[in-house]
Amino acid sequence: MSQPSDPGVISTAPRRLKIIATGVAVPGTVLVHDELDRRLGLEQGSTFKATQIRSRFISTTETAASLAADACRATLANSGLAWEDIDCLVAASGTMDQALPYNAAMIHAELGLAGQRRTTFDICASCMSFLTAMDVCGSLLETGRFRRIMIVSADISTFTTDPANLRENGIFGDGAAACIIEKAEDGDASAIIGSVSVTLSEGVDLCAIPAGGSRFHRRVPGSNADAVFQMKPRPLFAIVAAELPKTLSRLLDQTGTAMDDISLVVPHQASYLAVRHIIKILQIDPAKVVNISETHANQVGASLPTALHHGLCQHQPRRGEKILLLGAGAGVSIGAMILTY
Amino acid sequence: MSQPSDPGVISTAPRRLKIIATGVAVPGTVLVHDELDRRLGLEQGSTFKATQIRSRFISTTETAASLAADACRATLANSGLAWEDIDCLVAASGTMDQALPYNAAMIHAELGLAGQRRTTFDICASCMSFLTAMDVCGSLLETGRFRRIMIVSADISTFTTDPANLRENGIFGDGAAACIIEKAEDGDASAIIGSVSVTLSEGVDLCAIPAGGSRFHRRVPGSNADAVFQMKPRPLFAIVAAELPKTLSRLLDQTGTAMDDISLVVPHQASYLAVRHIIKILQIDPAKVVNISETHANQVGASLPTALHHGLCQHQPRRGEKILLLGAGAGVSIGAMILTY
Numbered sequence: 169m170s171q172p173s174d175p176g177v178i179s180t181a182p183r184r185l186k187i188i189a190t191g192v193a194v195p196g197t198v199l200v201h202d203e204l205d206r207r208l209g210l211e212q213g214s215t216f217k218a219t220q221i222r223s224r225f226i227s228t229t230e231t232a233a234s235l236a237a238d239a240c241r242a243t244l245a246n247s248g249l250a251w252e253d254i255d256c257l258v259a260a261s262g263t264m265d266q267a268l269p270y271n272a273a274m275i276h277a278e279l280g281l282a283g284q285r286r287t288t289f290d291i292c293a294s295c296m297s298f299l300t301a302m303d304v305c306g307s308l309l310e311t312g313r314f315r316r317i318m319i320v321s322a323d324i325s326t327f328t329t330d331p332a333n334l335r336e337n338g339i340f341g342d343g344a345a346a347c348i349i350e351k352a353e354d355g356d357a358s359a360i361i362g363s364v365s366v367t368l369s370e371g372v373d374l375c376a377i378p379a380g381g382s383r384f385h386r387r388v389p390g391s392n393a394d395a396v397f398q399m400k401p402r403p404l405f406a407i408v409a410a411e412l413p414k415t416l417s418r419l420l421d422q423t424g425t426a427m428d429d430i431s432l433v434v435p436h437q438a439s440y441l442a443v444r445h446i447i448k449i450l451q452i453d454p455a456k457v458v459n460i461s462e463t464h465a466n467q468v469g470a471s472l473p474t475a476l477h478h479g480l481c482q483h484q485p486r487r488g489e490k491i492l493l494l495g496a497g498a499g500v501s502i503g504a505m506i507l508t509y
Numbered sequence: 510m511s512q513p514s515d516p517g518v519i520s521t522a523p524r525r526l527k528i529i530a531t532g533v534a535v536p537g538t539v540l541v542h543d544e545l546d547r548r549l550g551l552e553q554g555s556t557f558k559a560t561q562i563r564s565r566f567i568s569t570t571e572t573a574a575s576l577a578a579d580a581c582r583a584t585l586a587n588s589g590l591a592w593e594d595i596d597c598l599v600a601a602s603g604t605m606d607q608a609l610p611y612n613a614a615m616i617h618a619e620l621g622l623a624g625q626r627r628t629t630f631d632i633c634a635s636c637m638s639f640l641t642a643m644d645v646c647g648s649l650l651e652t653g654r655f656r657r658i659m660i661v662s663a664d665i666s667t668f669t670t671d672p673a674n675l676r677e678n679g680i681f682g683d684g685a686a687a688c689i690i691e692k693a694e695d696g697d698a699s700a701i702i703g704s705v706s707v708t709l710s711e712g713v714d715l716c717a718i719p720a721g722g723s724r725f726h727r728r729v730p731g732s733n734a735d736a737v738f739q740m741k742p743r744p745l746f747a748i749v750a751a752e753l754p755k756t757l758s759r760l761l762d763q764t765g766t767a768m769d770d771i772s773l774v775v776p777h778q779a780s781y782l783a784v785r786h787i788i789k790i791l792q793i794d795p796a797k798v799v800n801i802s803e804t805h806a807n808q809v810g811a812s813l814p815t816a817l818h819h820g821l822c823q824h825q826p827r828r829g830e831k832i833l834l835l836g837a838g839a840g841v842s843i844g845a846m847i848l849t850y
Contacts, residue, residue, distance in 0.1 A: 177596065177628050181653040231724050255518065257708075264605060267669070267721030267736060269713060270633040273840035277710035287518050288708040288842065289641045292611040292631035300630045307648040312522040313704075327726035328608070363654075367598075367629040369618035372610060380608030380721040383572050385668035385736065395608060395726065499614035501629065 178364040180423050183306035186358035187509065188249070188316070188348040190477040191242030193235045194225035194464075195324075195342050208334060215338045220440035224341025224465035227324045232265040235344035235470075236322035237278040243318065243346040251279075254348065255314040256287040260301035260321045262294045262469030262497065263328070267380065275320060287314070294375075295436050295497025296365065297321060297469040298476075299505055302349070302493070306360040309351040320346040323468035328377055328397045336397055339439045341465030345473035357488050362423035363505040364415055371500035374404040405442070408496040413449055416494060416504050423506055427452060429490050430506070434479050436495025437461040437471040446494075458482070471495075485509045519705040521764050524647035527699035528850065529590070529657070529689040531818040532583030534576045535566035535805075536665075536683050549675060556679045561781035565682025565806035568665045573606040576685035576811075577663035578619040584659065584687040592620075595689065596655040597628040601642035601662045603635045603810030603838065604669070608721065616661060628655070635716075636777050636838025637706065638662060638810040639817075640846055643690070643834070647701040650692040661687040664809035669718055669738045676742065680780045682806030686814035698829050703764035704846040705756055712841035715745040746783070749837040754790055757835060757845050764847055768793060770831050771847070775820050777836025778802040778812045787835075799823070812836075826850045 200223040201216040208215065216222065227235070236259065244251065259271035266274060272288035291301040301319045308314050322344035329337045352358035378384045379395040420427065433456050435446050440461040447454050458479035467474055472495055485491065487509055494504035541564040542557040549556065557563065568576070577600065585592070600612035607615060613629035632642040642660045649655050663685035670678045693699035719725045720736040761768065774797050776787050781802040788795050799820035808815055813836055826832065828850055835845035 177626055179654045183652055183654075227723075232722070233724075263608060264722030265724050267604060267718035268738070269635050269717060269839040269842075270638075273635070273708055273710055273713055273842060276708050276840075277713035282709065282711035285518055285707045285709070287706040288634070288710075288840070289638075289645075289706070290631070290633035292633060293629070294610050294614070297611075297630075303654070304630075304645055304649065307652040307654050308645065310652045311524055311648040313520045313524075313644070313648050324723040327723055365628040365630070366626045367614055367617050368623065368626070369614055369629075370623035372614055372618035376610060377608035381573070381605030382568075382665040382668055383574075383606050397609070498610035499617075499629070501610075501614060 177366050178362065178419055178422055180362040183310040183360045184352035184358065185306045185309055185349050185360050186352040186356065188350055189243050189247035190345065190347045190480055191239050191246050192343065192345040192474050192477045193238030193242060195227040195230040195235065197226050197228050198223050199226045204338065215334060218334055219338035220462065221338055221465045222462045225343055226326045227342045232261065232271065232322040232324050233274040233278040236275045236320045239322065239344035239346040240279060240318055240320050243348055247348050249348065251281060251284055254316050254318050256317045258301050258305060258317055258319045259290045260297035260319050260469060262297055262323050293497065293501050294499055295468055295471060295495060296501045296503045298472045299493055299495065299503045300365060302505060303363045303365065305349055309349065316348060316350040318346055318348050320344065321470040321473050323470045325397065325468050328395060330396045335401065336399055339466045341467050343464065343467040343470045343474055345470050345477050347473055357508045359508050361506040361508055362419050364419045365501065365503040366415055368407055368411060368500045371404060371407045374400045374500060375498035404500065407500050408502060409449065412496060412502050415502055416450060419504050419506065425506055430492045431456065431485050431489040432479050432483050432491045433457045434472065434476045434491065434493045436497065437464060437475055438466055518707050519703065519760055519763055521703040524651040524701045525693035525699065526647045526650055526690050526701050527693040527697065529691055530584050530588035531686065531688045531814065531821055532580050532587050533684065533686045533815050533818045534579030534583060536568040536571040536576065538567050538569050539564050540567045545679065556675060559675055560679035561803065562679055562806045563803045566684055567667045568683045573602065573612065573663040573665050574615040574619040577616045577661045580663065580685035580687040581620060581659055581661050584689055588689050590689065592622060592625055595657050595659050597658045599642050599646060599658055599660045600631045601638035601660050601810060603638055603664050634838065634842050635840055636809055636812060636836060637842045637844045639813045640834055640836065640844045641706060643846060644704045644706065646690060650690065657689065657691040659687055659689050661685065662811040662814050664811045666738065666809050669736060671737050680807045682808050684805065684808040684811045684815055686811050686818050688814055698849045700849050702847040702849055703760050705760045706842060706844040707756055709748055709752060709841045712745060712748045715741045715841065716839035745841065748841050749843060750790065753837060753843050756843055757791060760845050760847065766847055771833045772797065772826050772830040773820050773824050773832045774798045775813065775817045775832065775834045777838065778805060778816055779807055
């Protein structure tokens with residue numbers, strides 16, 4: 169009776185998944201904290217003090233699809249593969265490029281792949297989209313539905329954040345990141361060891377962009393809601409701080425993994441302070457943790473794969489070492505995955 | 510060398526999937542063709558003559574999440590199961606309810622499931638979202654990632670269609686539909702026999718709602734694009750008519766299935782004329798084909814699962830009989846799946 173009612177939420181189903189290559193793209197404009205102070209009419213140092221973000225990349229002419237395409241091309245170049253080797257393109261962003269069609273079709277077109285008959289679709293779970301896509305694609309590869317998949321995440325928050333709200337404006341940046349995965353061969357240890365994803369929808373209103381879809385459509389009379397990001401940081405953080413440690417603890421238990429077994433920890437870069445706090449409450453060795461938030465800020469759905477790319481470049485884990493991905497996003501959804509690299 | 514470069518697009522990977530229950534929900538307002546004529550200032554019979562749609566359900570107060578929740582409750586009641594038995598809620602709609610969070614989190618909240626720790630995420634491929642979700646969930650169930658999944662699709666196109674454009678306004682309706690699936694037990698024939706999904710992004714601009722995401726954001730200076738549905742029916746239809754028959758033919762070949770082996774054909778209800786045309790070009794016995802477009806119009810992502818629900822109710826297929834799902838949507842993406850019921 170005291171058992172939690174979520175037996176299917178955590179899975180240790182073995183799924184062979186090998187990361188072949190990663191790659192990133194950022195817009196050409198860098199917005200540093202001093203310039204943000206000037207734009208907001210604040211004393212120099214104010215935004216850095218509030219956010220600990222030194223700089224972020226912001227879109228001026230780039231679209232989510234153009235950034236995604238750049239990240240895909242970079243990843244393909246890093247892999248030594250050609251588009252002929254990729255069966256499926258999965259877009260795993262936190263936000264939409266257009267209301268219709270879906271992101272992956274926009275990216276497929278942007279890449280000039282119209283002549284290449286590929287499967288494309290989106291997997292969306294706000295900032296947990298990439299983690300969810302890895303989880304889902306692990307099963308698609310394991311069952312032989314596809315041989316090799318490109319997952320790409322791209323988000324532009326520049327237009328949906330409110331410059332008058334320092335806390336929101338200061339913690340976001342734009343970007344894209346991609347990852348090519350395939351089913352590991354027999355005898356190859358690369359796999360998803362375990363994964364967990366839980367939605368805590370008591371916090372559904374704590375992090376939202378109300379307009380843009382059918383609910384607060386601009387053609388609905390009397391709708392005053394806006395297409396601007398809204399966040400209530402304190403209650404949002406309270407939910408995540410209460411749930412993430414015990415969820416991760418259960419995942420470690422059920423996969424028989426100790427935190428010391430993990431070589432690289434890749435958290436969603438929600439904010440500099442959030443990453444610092446995760447290190448503290450989960451008692452992780454800071455040297456193992458990827459923290460790119462000072463230079464990239466929170467890139468929404470693109471944050472986790474961008475951090476994974478930088479983590480793999482900086483830490484150069486060997487095959488067989490264990491990687492932990494984790495984070496939380498609007499929904500509220502929290503997730504974690506332990507991979508053998 | 511003359512082989513098509515899409516070996517992974519079609520899959521005959523065996524995945525045990527059993528449909529346990531389906532259910533639908535529609536908004537409370539029915540808009541009949543005579544009333545639509547009046548609203549548009551047209552001669553009586555004009556909209557019916559152009560669209561062959563007698564009536565459609567339109568949202569007034571309902572949201573995509575409220576319709577989705579109603580469809581989930583109806584499906585759960587039809588299944589005899591409880592929420593405790595469902596591990597994962599997948600939203601597979603063509604459009605977003607809000608720009609953030611994702612649809613499944615909104616539905617989880619609407620259902621009052623905040624206390625139930627479930628996994629939720631979205632799978633989006635415009636009107637092919639449900640078909641894609643079935644394909645993806647087949648692999649998730651086969652690998653044991655989840656024991657049982659609720660897929661729900663809900664779309665409200667009423668606010669994004671242009672009443673001045675008869676062809677677009679007349680062919681759409683609102684609604685939601687859900688489906689509970691689980692992994693079939695050993696000795697149970699229920700399975701996905703084969704599936705195919707191909708994106709033809711040369712048609713990416715033929716069916717679109719430009720605004721709502723980051724590309725044509727209302728805060729971007731100089732952006733004149735609108736949040737209204739745009740379609741170029743002739744070139745769109747030309748692409749689908751050229752590709753869908755040969756793609757289906759390859760799926761039938763690779764799964765060793767003859768059209769006569771199939772008991773029930775469930776097409777996306779793109780329009781009354783499109784369903785009629787599919788019957789003709791694919792040479793299917795019309796008695797096997799679900800056609801609810803006269804009374805439901807095109808319900809976007811909710812169309813295919815709504816048609817599946819009505820098809821199962823009307824035709825009452827026995828377990829072991831074969832069902833074909835197929836269609837096309839914005840992207841342009843085309844897809845088909847053969848299931849053993």
